[in-house]
Amino acid sequence: MAVREEKGPANGNEDYTQDGTVDLKGRPVLRTETGKWKACSFIVGYEVFERMAFYGIQSNLVIYLTRKLHEGTVKSSNDVSNWVGSVWMMPLAGAYIADAYLGRYKTFIIASCIYVVGMCLLTLAVSVPALRPPQCDEGENCPEASSLQYGVFFLALYIIAVGTGGTKPNISTMGADQFDEFEPKERRYKLSFFNWWFFSIFFGTLFANTFLVFIQERVGWTIGYGLPTLGLAVSVLVFLGGTPFYRHKLPSGSPITRMLQVYVAAVKKWKLRVPDDPKELHELSIEQYASSGRNRIDRSSSLSFLDKASIKNGQTSSWRLCTVTQVEETKQMTKLIPVLLTTIIPSTLIVQASTLFVKQGTTLDRRMGPHFHIPPACLNAFVTIAMLITVVLYDRVFVPVIRRYTKNPRGITMLQRLGIGLVLHCIIMVIACFIERKRLRVARENHLLHAKDTIPLTIFILLPQYALGGVADNFVEVAKMELFYDQAPDGMKSLATSYFTTTIGIGSFLSSFLLSTVADITKRNGHAGWILDNLNISRLDYYYAFMAVLSFLNLLCFLVVAKFFVYNVDVTQTKPGFEMNSASSQPQNTTGLKEGETNMCDRKCNGRHNVDMRTTTNGVWMKREQNAIERTRRQLERGEEMTMAMETDRRTRKIVTIRS
Incomplete structure (x- = not known):
């Protein structure tokens, strides 16, 4: 199948980006004047201040x-x-609006305004005396907050949730959009983007978990919440400062609706047989896709039931007939769902650091010297510190060393990185269980069973579970974000990013459900219960042991999912004159083979000729000699058909067939 030359200013012109990005007015953008780290510096700067604001509240x-x-x-x-x-669940709505209607930039700006309003109202709620209950020492019979006080405070919190729903799925995706994957140098930069993206997140988090937490407990909640509000306003201004340099991708319709259309059409035609010839399925021309800034994806053998949605049967409704490309996009998003499900339990464990771990810290000796007491929430800073150190070591030491042996540009695969993190989460809960057992033993030995008693055990005994949590985040959270973004088609990148946030959201709700259920069940039949207001007579160690078992079972499920997961081929190096021909950022795996196995993928040569490339590598294209490229181009000019055997090493053999 030959690929015709696409018309437009960006075609064949290396001065323009080749990935369909435009400016705010919809015009093609110059590569040298936009995007790359110049644009990402504003986005990363925004994220530092925004994370400081968010975790200044949550921690x-x-x-x-x-x-x-x-x-x-x-x-x-x-x-x-x-x-x-x-x-973390609201980003589903934010991604829908961005992809279907407004685009990422406009959705982000509107959501940021809502976010700032929520932060201002929250600061007001903690500042005005009438909006909070009278002062009362912890452990006494304190009056409950009134309906008005609860209402204003939680209204502010959930306005913030709505605001973050429009910012979270779009800001990281917009950052990744600043790198043109058709340009080899920019593509290499993009491989490190998500690592440094998380570096900026945890840098802002570190400030929140140290300075802001200290201000809240030692100075007051008005200033403690006022500073994050100011930080958020600054972050929005920083983002706006980069507007002239941003690259934008046009909305391509609701990805959720497109997926539902495929499911519905496939179910309604479940009795029909899929034809052997892919040309008999419904598909648009390359020109039609090019005119809308999209690319076409060829049919693959995976999830073949969904191919029924493309069978022509005389009906033209979008809920009865879908294109092959739409079906393939749905397949790519569907195959990520099992991975999504296996990352919910780790998200449940992450919530413990902001809730039960902090409550444990209030019972321990928090002295650092004769005059300073560390706030319990400050221990979250060690999650951040461990994360920062691990990100740098992983990116600068681990990956270069491992890459020599695996020949994988990432060092290890994304699922391998995720699996290591899941193992660490199991270990964290085991450690937390043993530390809690020691805390309870010291409390009993010293007869300190009252809720206000301070146990003669330093708060830093909790440090291992916090620090290891930061290490685990580097593996689980970064791999999760990278996997969902990398394996999603271009038109569904924001939805893929919301997959990431969805796992945290569901995990948080699951944490609430498990905590309430365990607390309720363990109180039955006259038992004291595992989780009480007085932690010195609770059995959090049992609860942590339960979470460790749950984590191990989740790890087993993940191993099964990983075994059957099929990657889209990841191309990390291209030579001049060779471009991608797929709807995602890399050639598509149309054989149903796993990473590292023989694969066929379609590419364009100089925007005019189709190249079928067979590879047996981990997805890295071998370097071609410049004279081979020039010889190929000359023969293409003559319109000849040729087969060129490329260089062979002990790991790779490629045969490139080029037809004019």
């Missing part, structure tokens, strides 16, 4: 709910979990 929220709104252990933990779950 110490359970303490505010306990001390100021007088909530108990289970209720305060669940309120935090439910809010965090909402924060």
Whole structure:
């Protein structure tokens, strides 16, 4: 199948980006004047300030709910979990609006304004005396907050959740859009983008978990929440400063609707047989896709039931007949769902650091010297520090060393990285269990069973579970973000990013459900219960052991999913004159083979000729000698058909067939 030359200013002109990005007015953008790290510096700068604002609220929220709104252990933990779950679930709506209607930039700006309004209202709620209950020492019978006080405070929190729903799925995706995957140098930069993206996140988080938490507990909640609000306003201004340099991708319709159309059409035609010839299936021409800034994807053998959606049967409704490309996009998103499900439990464990781990810290000796007491939520800083160190070591030391042996540009595959993180999460909960057993033993030995008693055990005994959590995040969270973005088609990148946030959201709701259920069940039949307001007579060690078992079972499920997962081929190096021909950022795996096995993928040569390339590598194209390229071009000019045997090493053999 020959690929015709596409018309437009970017065609064949290396001055313009080749991935369909445009400026705010929809015009092609110059490569030298836009994108790359010049644009990403504003986006990364935004993320530092925004994460400082968000975690300035989340990190110490359970303490505010306990001390100021007088909530108990289970209720305060669940309120935090439910809010965090909402924060991370709302990106589904934000991604839908961005992909279907407004685009990422406009959706982000509107959502940022909502976000700032929520932060201002929250600062007001903690500042005005009438909007909070009277002061009461923890452990006493304190009056509950009024409906008005609860209403204003949680209204502010959930306005923030709505705002983050439009910012989270679009800002990271927009950052990745600044690198043109058709240009080899920019593509290499993009491989490190998500590592440094998370570096910026945790840099802002570190400031929140140290300075802001200290301000909240030592100076006051008004300033403690006012500073994050100011930080968020600054972050929006930083983002706006980069507007002239951003590259934008046009909305391509609702990805959720397109997926549902495929499912519905396939089910309604379940009795029909898929023809052997792919040409008999419904598909648009390359020119039609090119006119809308999209690329066409050939049919693959995976999830073949969905191919029924493309069978022509005389009906033209979009809910009865779908293109092959639409079906393939749906397949790519569908195959990510099992991976998504296996990352929910780790997200459940992450919530513990903001709830139960912090509550444990309130019972321990928090002295650092004769005059300074460390706020319990400050231990979250060690998650951040461990994450920062691990990101740098992983990117600068681990990957270059491992890459020599695996020949994989990432060092190890994304699923291997994710699997290592899941193992670490199992270890974290085992460590947390043993540390809690020691805390309870010291409390009993010293007869310190009252809720206000301080156990003579340093708060830094919790450090291992916090620090190892940061290491695990480098593997799980970064791999999750990279996998979902990398394996999604271009028109569904924002939805893929919302997959990432969805796992955290569902995990947070699951944490709330498990905590309430375990607390309720363990109180039955006259038992004291595992989780009480007084942690010194609770059995959090049993709860942590339960979570460790749950994590191990989840790890087993992940191994099964990983065994059958099929990657889209990842091309990380191209030579001049060779471009991609797929709807995603890399050639598509149309054989159903796993990474590293023989694969066929379609590419364009100089925008005019189709190249079928057979590879047995991990997805890295071998370097071609310049004279081979020139010889190929000369023969293409003569319109000859040729087969060129490329260089062979002990790992790779490629045969390139080029037809004019």
